[in-house]
Amino acid sequence: MSLYDDAVRVLKEFPAPAPDSPGTDEQEGLRQAYLDHLAAHPDGLWKACGAGHLTASALVVDPARERVLLTLHRKLGMWLQMGGHCEQGDGSLAAAALREATEESGIGGLTLLPGGPVRLDRHPIPPPCHWHFDVQYAALAPAGSVAAISEESLDLRWFGYDEVAGVADTSVVRLLAAARARLG
Template sequence: MDRENLKCLFENYRTPFEEEKAMVPGFLELLDDPDAFKRERKAGHFTASAWIVNKRRTHALLTLHRKLQRWLQLGGHADGNENLLEVALTEAREESGLQSIRLVDKSIFDLDRHVIPANDKEERHFHYDVRFLIEAEMDEPLIISPESKDLAWVGFDLTAELVGFNDSVLRMLEKTSKSEILL
């Protein structure tokens, strides 16, 4: 996946969520910046995430993020890699220990632009997160990475409460629940 392919994915991306539709122009604008995939771009940069679900679509794998202290999907910085699908798959493996993950679709599953608060190492900035739908088996052992405090397969019925009603996670949950890709 190169910048041209990513541009095509952004331009053809469709979502029923108005707040998500409104983000697409910003993603396209960022794509024109030569440093868009580098965390050194202080205003904001691309990240990639994996929305990992079980085959039956009853659970999602979430991580308790060490720095943010919130339950989230797995993902991370592109660190110069312009292939965001590859970044999402790599982050999924590194942050979970899962090896038997399966990409459901090469299309973008979700987009989210969110603020990362300032901390000791960096100022406040934005993540332009491109998310992909991934499947995994719930019986495979999990390995907690240094970036996480915990990992858990969370039932869809408990996700909203656990994530603190995080709109972007709830949006992915709703998309998964309504998905035609059941098996």
């Protein structure tokens, strides 16, 4: 299966929140927008697509399920989850998210939460592209893991769940809420 086919499959199977949950309509709308984007742009997974492209990210959760690891993004100067662009060697969106989380956190042995992505988030980016269609996963760090700052980060830090809203934007706060709901 190609990465494109995997992305379409993942989006078609994306588990939207329960009908009475906040954000259900937004997530369903984004799911359809992602599918429409891929249908209109066969190159919609790649950075070269001027109309925007899919990205894959993962919020790294500590083994005790009390903190998340955020990166102070070098270019944006914001605390964000690990993530980035799909690459030709990625066999799936999940593999891309796991690769990015591993590269940016320095933590080996991360495991994605079962059930596929936990959230979708579309955000504008500077030209020449216009949009990132981010497919967001959550990953558990193994016991004893030690994070290491990558060249893409200014800093890397664990934050308690209650600290995230004070340092990150609403997209990260929403991702954390979705990850916590998945964790149970």
